[in-house]
Amino acid sequence: MSSYELMVIFTPVLSNEEFNAGTKNLKKFITDHDGEIVGEDTWGLKSLAYPIAKKTTGLYYVMEYQAETSLNAKFTIQMNRDESIMRFMITVLDKHAVAYNDRKRRGIKIEKPVPAEKESNQLTEKEA
Amino acid sequence: MAKTDIKYLTTQRVEVRQKKYCRFKKMGIKYIDYKDGEFLKKFINDQGKLLPRRLTGNSLKFQRKVATAVKKCRQMAILPYVTDLLK
Numbered sequence: 091m092s093s094y095e096l097m098v099i100f101t102p103v104l105s106n107e108e109f110n111a112g113t114k115n116l117k118k119f120i121t122d123h124d125g126e127i128v129g130e131d132t133w134g135l136k137s138l139a140y141p142i143a144k145k146t147t148g149l150y151y152v153m154e155y156q157a158e159t160s161l162n163a164k165f166t167i168q169m170n171r172d173e174s175i176m177r178f179m180i181t182v183l184d185k186h187a188v189a190y191n192d193r194k195r196r197g198i199k200i201e202k203p204v205p206a207e208k209e210s211n212q213l214t215e216k217e218a
Numbered sequence: 219m220a221k222t223d224i225k226y227l228t229t230q231r232v233e234v235r236q237k238k239y240c241r242f243k244k245m246g247i248k249y250i251d252y253k254d255g256e257f258l259k260k261f262i263n264d265q266g267k268l269l270p271r272r273l274t275g276n277s278l279k280f281q282r283k284v285a286t287a288v289k290k291c292r293q294m295a296i297l298p299y300v301t302d303l304l305k
Contacts, residue, residue: 097253097294139298148295152253179294186248 093128093156093188098169098178099142100149102135112174113151119168125157129195142176154183154191238275242283250283252290255297262288266301 098116100109117127133150142148162180169178183191242250252258261269261276261284268288271281291297 099294138295139292139301140295142295177294179290181252181290184249187251190249190251 091125091156092159093154093183094162095181095183095187095191096153096155096165096178097181098151098153099138099176100151100174101143101176102145102147102149104149104174108174109149109151112172113153116151116153116169119165120155120157120161123157123161123164125155125161128154128156129191130154145176148176154188240275240277240280242280243277247280250280250287252287252294253296255291258284258288258291258297262297264302266292266298 096116100112104112113130113132117130120127130151130153133152135147136150137147138145165180166178169175241247250258261274263269268285271278274281274284276284288297292299
């Protein structure tokens with residue numbers, strides 16, 4: 091049960107409930123194949139750095155899940171069939187990545203590597 | 219007036235070059251997130267090309283991680299492949 095991260099760009103012409111339906115059946119696919127979803131994050135409409143399929147904006151959706159390694163092959167086939175998905179990427183997460191995402195979800199202040207002054211990692215009030 | 223040394227008006231400032239260090243090792247960063255475009259912009263020049271190690275000062279291990287992260291970022295259209303005056 092290794093952990094993966096999926097990032098999907100939907101076509102911007104999608105209406106809100108179509109977008110929700112799209113993300114819902116992504117999640118359903120994973121839970122059907124006895125994977126479990128750790129967390130998800132919708133960035134919504136963002137402008138792309140370069141046009142994809144003649145469109146300059148896209149609906150971003152990020153999801154982290156744990157599943158068998160065999161699931162991803164079926165997952166990519168299913169996503170290739172789906173026209174509303176312009177582009178997707180599945181990345182494997184190692185333990186540092188999982189810790190990073192976990193920290194980010196819990197909102198602990200992540201010190202950016204600032205070369206100049208020493209970053210004092212004070213606790214944010216949410217975390218305290 | 220003993221001619222010991224020549225006195226300049228302003229002291230001779232030899233420009234001491236700050237020793238480059240790997241910011242990931244120093245800050246203890248273990249994972250470089252490919253979704254974070256703003257942070258990765260520090261490692262590409264204004265044409266969108268990856269900066270070499272001698273300029274970023276990264277260690278080999280983290281320069282490779284930065285490279286894969288930037289390539290994933292470009293794939294997901296967060297960073298452009300080629301541009302001008304990116305910054």
